[in-house]
Amino acid sequence: MPDTDAVKEAKQFHVDVPMKTPGFFLRGAGALDWGMKNRLARVFSPASGRTVMLAVDHGYFQGPTTGLERIDLNIVPLAPFADALMLTRGILRTTIPPAVNKPIVMRASGGPSILKELSNEEIAVDMEDAIRMNVSAVAIQVFIGGEFETRSVHNMTRLVDQGMRYGIPVMAVTAVGREMVRDAKYFRLACRICAELGAHFVKTYYVAEDFETVTASCPVPIVMAGGKKIPELNALTMAYNAVQGGASGVDMGRNIFQSDDPIAMIKAVSRVVHKDMKPAEAFDLYQTLRDKRKTQE
C-alpha cells in the first residue's frame, strides 16, 4: 500500500543527503566491474590496501616441497592468519576444509615438472571449475624471456578473457629462468607486459636496487614473491622494503612455512605489511611469539 505520510516518506528518502560515489582503493581497478572489485577487495584489505597471501602451490611442479608434505597438518593451521591462500585446485578440494573461509587465489597454469623446461606451461584450470570452487582470483605464470615466452603470455591473455567474462581477477606471476638477470630492468619489462596485456595484479620478486621503478611503472598492484628461505629478519626486511617501495603486499611461501615458527612468522609479516612495522620490531615480535609458543609445548 502506498505510504500516505509525506513527512515520513521524505525522511526515508534522505533527499538532503547526496549519494556518495566513492572510488576504488586499488590502483588500476577503477574501471572494473562490481564482481571483480568485490573479489579483489577480499584478497586485498580495503583498510590497508595490502595483502599477505600464503603461497603453498609449489607442488604443481615440484611435488611435496619441504614444509608442504602434509598441508593438512602444516598449512591449514596457518590459514586464519593469512589474508588469502594461493594453491592448486587439487589441494583445495582434497585438503582445505570448505569452512576455512579465506579467499582463494588458484594456481591456473601447469604442465612441466622440475625435470623439464618450466616455461612450457598450459592453462590448467577451466574457469568454470574455478568459479565452482568460489575462487577470488586465478594465478598464472608468465615467462618473459623464457623459451616458451609467447605461449605463456598467450595463456595469460586467454585466462584474462575468461576472467573478464565471469568477474574473476587474474594474477600474473613473473617467472625468472635460471639464466636471467634478476634486476629492476627485467622486472619492469615483465610486470609492465603482464599489466598491459590485462593482468589485474602481478606477483614479482623484490630487488634491492630501484624496486620502486618496478611498482611505479606497473599500473596494477604488485605483490612481492618470497623466494627461497632466508633468515627471518632478512625476510621481514625484504617484505618491509617491498611495501615501502610500493608493493601492495606479499605472496610468501617458503619464508613462512619453512620458518622455525610459521605462525609467529606470518603474524610478524602481517604487521610489516598492514601496519608498516619496522623489520627489527617485527623480528622482536616474531621471537617473542616463537618463544612463548615453545614454552607452551
Ligand code: R5P
Ligand atoms: C612460483 O613461481 C610459484 O608461484 C611458487 O610455487 C610459490 O608461489 C613461490 O612461493 P615462495 O617463493 O615464496 O616459496
